[in-house]
Amino acid sequence: GAAQLLAGRRILVTSGPTHEPIDPVRFIANRSSGKQGHAIAAAARAAGAEVVLVSGPAEAADPAGVRVIHVESARDMLAAVEENLPVDAAVFAAAVADWRVADASEQKIKKDGGGAPTLTLVENPDILASVSRHHTLRPRLVVGFAAETEQVVAHARDKRLRKGCDWIVANDVSPATGIMGGDSNTVHLVTAAGVEDWPSATKAEVARHLVARIAAELSGTHP
Ligand code: C5P
Secondary structure (H helix, E strand, O other), rough: OOOOOOOOEEEEEEEEEEEEEOOOOOOEEEOOOOOHHHHHHHHHHOOOOEEEEEEEOOOOOOOOOOOEEEEHHHHHHHHHHHHHOOOOOOOOOOOOOOOEEEEOOOOOOOOOOOOOOOOOOOOOOOOHHHHHHHOOOOOEEEEEEEEEOOHHHHHHHHHHHHOOOOOOEEEEEHHHHHOOOOOOOOOEEEEOOEEEOOOOHHHHHHHHHHHHHHHHHHHOOOO
């Protein structure tokens, strides 16, 4: 098996989209397969970590040996994340919906000839930013993701500072790349020290590489 680089460590990963209810049968969501986040949870487990995966409704199957907490909305995801701190490192790979419907209807909204309903949106909590700024339980290493369609690295550098996390894994998700829902990924790791351009690889390989970097950071062996 993989070297037990993360033995004795607790790692939390978020993955998948969130679903924000409009009414009992309709929701707003982001496009996310959960493949990259689930692969990170699996790789951390293979490296010997105790892993908690907080996942929205993802296509990817629950990884073996990982405690998976299934959630629907961003607010549920935040609550599940907070309940599972402290951890040594947290990786926020979920595609969280930025907004939810202010007053989700308890009954199915009917098409009653009165015209289309107007949805009022309110901002969701930012899970990555709130954990990064947690006063007592901030993990030693907080890793965010940035899915961008242009100026990928510039936006990721801004995001690292704005969110208060340690690293950003940035990827170009413009439709031509095929990354969305696909099995491979081309990422840039943005840290306080600078930017590393990683070679294109499968999502499983990107996950193993990230896990090795996390292990090195936690043990203080990264050059
Ligand atoms: O701001 P943006 O959504 O592009 O930031 C992406 C990063 O922030 C990802 O790591 C994502 O999981 C995280 N995020 C979050 N909670 C939100 C929005 C984004 O944890 N409400």
